[in-house]
Amino acid sequence: MNNHTINLGGLAILIAxxxxxxxxxxxxxxxxxxxxxxxxxxHYLGVVQVLTGQKIDVMLCDTRLPPEGGLSLTRxxxxxxxxxxxxxxxxxxxxxxxxxxxxxxxxxxxxMVIAKPMSPKALYDRLAWxxxxxxxxxxxxxxxxxxxxxxxxxxPGVAGETRQFRxxxxxxxxxxxxxxxxxxxxxxxxxxxxxxxxxxxxxxHFLRRYPVSENGAATRxxxx
Numbered sequence: 009m010n011n012h013t014i015n016l017g018g019l020a021i022l023i024a025x026x027x028x029x030x031x032x033x034x035x036x037x038x039x040x041x042x043x044x045x046x047x048x049x050x051h052y053l054g055v056v057q058v059l060t061g062q063k064i065d066v067m068l069c070d071t072r073l074p075p076e077g078g079l080s081l082t083r084x085x086x087x088x089x090x091x092x093x094x095x096x097x098x099x100x101x102x103x104x105x106x107x108x109x110x111x112x113x114x115x116x117x118x119x120m121v122i123a124k125p126m127s128p129k130a131l132y133d134r135l136a137w138x139x140x141x142x143x144x145x146x147x148x149x150x151x152x153x154x155x156x157x158x159x160x161x162x163x164p165g166v167a168g169e170t171r172q173f174r175x176x177x178x179x180x181x182x183x184x185x186x187x188x189x190x191x192x193x194x195x196x197x198x199x200x201x202x203x204x205x206x207x208x209x210x211x212x213h214f215l216r217r218y219p220v221s222e223n224g225a226a227t228r229x230x231x232x
Contacts, residue, residue: 014132014139016043020062023048024055024069024078025101030124034068034101037128041135052076059085059093066138067093070124071102071113078102079116086117086152094152095145097138101126117153119143 021043025031031048038046047058051074058064069078082098085091100118102109110121120134144155 014041014136016041016135018045019043019065020045020047022046022055022058022064022067022069024050024067024073024081026050026070026072026074030070030101034126034131037126037131040128041132050074052081055081059091064093064096066097066099066135068099068101068122071100071104071109079113079118082113082116082118099134114156115151117151119154 016038021038023031023034023038023046025034025048028050031050035046035048047064049055049058055067055069055073069081071078073081078100082100085096085098086094088094097119098117100113100121101124102113102121103124105121105123113121120137122130122134145153146155
């Protein structure tokens, strides 16, 4: 990670996935990264209920979230005026990493697409993009979301720097909104993404190191 660290303590992070096992894995990873305010839902209505109740800093959502899917949910969130979570970063989790799928997610207003199953490193790196790479939000008649024009030129941030997440801020221009936690995904496969078999092994290894207890906490096992 080149000495880059992020502070997830106190952040409200929402995990929306109908698969309870994958929610548990994601929950354990985030706990291992220091997150201590996590919400889990298994369907579209659960997301709406959580977002109605409070401000969420980051949402991880599955593309197949029932009943209407994660992309439909993203469009609803982005297009709802007066919604305090309208500019929250949305990471779309999917087993379909084809370019067409990534483009649809981008055009729906998703910040980044993450291939499932996720490795701890892949998830951490994308969360680091939130902290170290601020993005502009574009507001037009047909689209509201992160600026889809971007270039990734290596890992963001400064070596040795620790970055605290910040709340979204609006810029002076009404046609554009700037949020320090918004970021975009490259419309190509992650060069560091391993195949599904290897990622499953990484996820299983992470759970052995950070098992999730019944109360949702993750504890690191000591080496013998």
